[in-house]
Amino acid sequence: MKTRALATSAIMLAVIIVMGAIPSIPLGFIPVPIVLQNMGIMLAGVILGKKYGFITVVGFLCLAALGLPILSGGHGGFVVFIGPTAGYLYAYPVAAFLIGWATEWLRKNKKFNFVTLWIALLVLGVLLIDTLGAVGLNIAAQMPLDKALIYQIAFLPGDIIKSIFAVAIAVVLNKRKLLL
Numbered sequence: 719m720k721t722r723a724l725a726t727s728a729i730m731l732a733v734i735i736v737m738g739a740i741p742s743i744p745l746g747f748i749p750v751p752i753v754l755q756n757m758g759i760m761l762a763g764v765i766l767g768k769k770y771g772f773i774t775v776v777g778f779l780c781l782a783a784l785g786l787p788i789l790s791g792g793h794g795g796f797v798v799f800i801g802p803t804a805g806y807l808y809a810y811p812v813a814a815f816l817i818g819w820a821t822e823w824l825r826k827n828k829k830f831n832f833v834t835l836w837i838a839l840l841v842l843g844v845l846l847i848d849t850l851g852a853v854g855l856n857i858a859a860q861m862p863l864d865k866a867l868i869y870q871i872a873f874l875p876g877d878i879i880k881s882i883f884a885v886a887i888a889v890v891l892n893k894r895k896l897l898l
Contacts, residue, residue: 734758753790757880763817771814805854
């Protein structure tokens with residue numbers, strides 16, 4: 719791993735962990751709260767690219783599996799990977815990889831702008847994470863899949879706002895040549 723990539727990955731890992739320290743918003747009707755950490759996952763893909771974004775998010779999840787309380791609400795340990803939030807957690811590295819791939823493709827083909835990147839984040843970040851989260855709720859919480867998918871609508875307003883912030887940060891960093 720190159721020095722710049724290692725340093726940027728370490729900073730991004732710290733950002734994701736700090737985002738987990740920001741209090742979550744419980745919804746009551748679903749055992750999954752609204753969290754800021756998924757914005758960090760989107761940023762990891764955009765800033766680090768597919769390879770380092772994936773590796774950083776997998777490292778983050780490994781630290782959580784080891785019991786470090788780095789997930790939103792101070793959670794950690796292996797049990798979160800079989801609980802109601804498992805689908806979201808398993809989606810994180812996949813989303814980081816796909817967002818990184820899309821970002822690299824957009825930059826390479828000179829199509830990198832706010833709108834194209836935002837569409838990529840909505841599809842490969844928001845929709846992917848929320849859909850796999852619903853599948854996880856279906857499996858771990860025994861919630862009917864149609865009901866779990868409908869409940870994901872509650873996350874969309876916040877996820878859209880988070881994706882807009884992530885894209886705005888990415889556009890600024892791209893202009894300053896700070897994306898990997």
